[in-house]
Amino acid sequence: MERNCLNKNGCHFYGAAFVAAFLLVLISCSKSDPESPYKPAPYLIEIPFGFPTNLNIPSDNPMTVEGVELGRYLFYDGRLSGRTHPDSLMSCASCHRQERSFEAGIDHPDFEDGHPHGLSGQKTHHVMLPLVNLVWNHNGYGWNGFLYPGNPNDKLQNIEDFVRLAVVAKDEIDGDTSRVVNLLQSIPGYPELFRKAFGSENITFNNIERAIAQFIRTLISANSKFDKYMQGKVQLSQSELNGYVLFTTEEGADCFHCHGGFGNPLFTTNLFYNNGKDTVYTDPMDRYMVTKDPMDRGAFKATTLRNIEVQGPFMHDGRFKTIEEVIVFYSHHLKWSPEVDPLMHHVNKGGVQLLPFEKEDLLNFIRTLRDDEFLSNPAFGKPDKFPDEQ
């Protein structure tokens, strides 16, 4: 390839062109700066010990301090339903409660047995999923992962899209996007926050999606007792240690292949498995719906076990009320079907056959995954005042 300079003048020319370009850059910088106070501060996510460094942040929605702040207001503001009557308010936080690791929890005052319903009274198809460490999920959101980066349907790709789905879904907020936009536009304080976050006081639904998604990406749980143990800061009790051994051995409880451990501190693979609960599959919204692979019938996401102690009911259909019941299930009640995942290799024995004291040890280990700092961190909680109350 001819890369060298033909003559001296040619080179001077390049030099001159560069100086011009340099001046242009200078001018454009100094010109726009005083005019535009829109200068959001980057929100930096610190990678906790042992966590993945690859984050799922779409390039068209970079994290900013202002975006996250706005997202937190919107996440908690019942007027996200587009209505103002006290009985018609609903926000993400109506179902996703911080103290329940952003699930509804079995003790939710409005829902029977922790199974949520929307403003219309219609029950959601599945029970809740927590909102925790979602910025590390690249494989798919929802119990069956129907929302994933790279989806040919570009309206079903990421958390941004979940915001829209939750706002309009009959079984959730049952709202109307333009009504929501108009209402927020009329609430003092919000237009200014949108300008700070996105550069314009004109509220768009797209920017609502972006702000809430940014807030959800900050919901990081990485300070449980087990995290401190990983970093050598605390010791586990004998029972917790026994439970840890059970959790991470095939001859023990054999949970780690799907639910993580030391080398995978997310405590989920964010992958989908059939974990042997049934023999016939009638839920149309399983993994098969997404992949059309018949082996994916009855498969759902192996959810994270972080903070699982404060969640529930368990499994996509909420069939178990307590973790004790879940452990009994994995111990004795697995069911064989052609679709059961090969990693459930104890299936023909009915389960991993834990003895009573082992069940207790395993439960004590699972409890070390509770992160009280996360569950009470004010930055993730309800704001003291909404923008029009300042």
Next chain:
Amino acid sequence: MKSPVSSVTRPDRYRDQVGFDKNYGFMKEFRIFTLLLIVTILGYSSCKTTKEETEDQYGKIRIHFEHRVDNQSLVTDQMIYENAAGNKYLVNEIQYFISDVTLYKNGNTHLLDAWDDIHYVDTDIESTRTFAIRDEIPLGHYDKISFTFGINEVKNQSLMFVNPPESLMFWPELLGGGYHYMKLNGKWLDTLDQISPFNFHLGIGQIYYSFPDSISSYVQNYFEVELVDSGFELQIGETLDVTMVMNVENWFKSPHIYDHNEWGGDIMQKQDAMRLGCENGWNVFTIEK
């Protein structure tokens, strides 16, 4: 010009927010300065007279991974195979690491890519099935290619892979730590005519004082594979495409007949079973050019 905002995703680039904000003006100048520098360097290097292009003295190698059973491309999730022990079986997925790819020339060895060459292969992830080796390889005739199946004890350190899919291969600390060398997951028809899952997982093995509580020592289990008939000639500027085939049935064939009925569904805590698997590994891989 709008100030670009970005989120920092790598731990080595942390900056606390306040500091970053305060330094904003400096950052901008710095960026402009860098731009100036880059353009200057570009301009300068384009002024240099042509030097002999050295790239052409080298070639490159790209390995493609294929998986076959009984000489046919692997078909997953169908109970159509029978191993040397007579077990009918199906394969659901295969995930493994190879490392330390080495070339042999006139009796000398040439290790490729030093520390970074641990490559992960996953039958479910298309992109992992190509391994473009970065090294520029001197031209000429090579006698042989070899590699390590798994990861040697110096390199096999816990938490060296924090991102999926590699991180999902972690091998529990208590069982020796590091990473699975392989997960070969499938099902076989057992003696009761039940379809039973097997997890043919290889990694660090344990020798127990008393099972399962007390471990006296560990066995590394990784092994070197010398590819038969793998000599090749590397030409000027060429990228040699090599196909590496895993012949799945050979994991269960020789020198040991591996019977799932004998070892059951899981073997991570059964060194005797893993040893058979590893010793059978010598002729599992073949090469095509």
